[in-house]
Amino acid sequence: MTNSTFEWAELGDIKRGRPNLGSYADIHVYRLMQFSIKNMLIKNFGRIKADEIFYEAGLEAGRVFYERFIEKKDNLTELLKDLELKLIRLKVGILRIEEVDIENSKFIVTIEEDLDCSGLPVSDDVICSFDEGFIAGIFSEHTGSEFQAKEVDCWCSGARVCRFVINEKS
Numbered sequence: 206m207t208n209s210t211f212e213w214a215e216l217g218d219i220k221r222g223r224p225n226l227g228s229y230a231d232i233h234v235y236r237l238m239q240f241s242i243k244n245m246l247i248k249n250f251g252r253i254k255a256d257e258i259f260y261e262a263g264l265e266a267g268r269v270f271y272e273r274f275i276e277k278k279d280n281l282t283e284l285l286k287d288l289e290l291k292l293i294r295l296k297v298g299i300l301r302i303e304e305v306d307i308e309n310s311k312f313i314v315t316i317e318e319d320l321d322c323s324g325l326p327v328s329d330d331v332i333c334s335f336d337e338g339f340i341a342g343i344f345s346e347h348t349g350s351e352f353q354a355k356e357v358d359c360w361c362s363g364a365r366v367c368r369f370v371i372n373e374k375s
């Protein structure tokens with residue numbers, strides 16, 4: 206179980222609140238909110254701390270997402286298949302599994318057309334710290350162990366896909 210203090214109800218009753226507009230909004234608005242929050246965190250706390258906060262927020266979101274959306278929890282293969290479906294259905298991104306090493310608890314996944322960085326200008330950075338946390342949160346919640354995720358390729362680094370290495374914290 207998650208230690209999160211987050212309550213799903215905090216997000217409100219969308220059906221009731223947006224009977225005409227529904228549950229989807231333009232991705233630019235999502236990015237505008239995310240990037241403006243990130244810019245303010247960087248301005249106030251510096252880049253490293255801002256990334257840490259985004260990672261930790263992602264970690265909590267991943268745990269909550271697992272509880273809320275993942276139905277197939279019997280084993281990791283089923284989980285990953287279910288996760289792939291849910292991420293497409295919710296228009297989060299296209300997940301592909303590149304490497305599964307159960308013995309060493311190491312995994313590599315990619316996400317194409319992701320919410321946060323696809324289409325951004327190329328820079329020296331990998332920027333998806335929220336997504337790193339999000340993926341680590343899902344793996345941690347599923348296994349009951351602490352997992353970490355590191356983005357090694359990003360749209361912004363020119364890869365046109367985000368690639369994450371996931372492993373159990375030693």
Ligand SMILES: [Zn+2]
Pocket residue numbers: 322331332333356358359360361366367
């Ligand atoms: Zn990325």
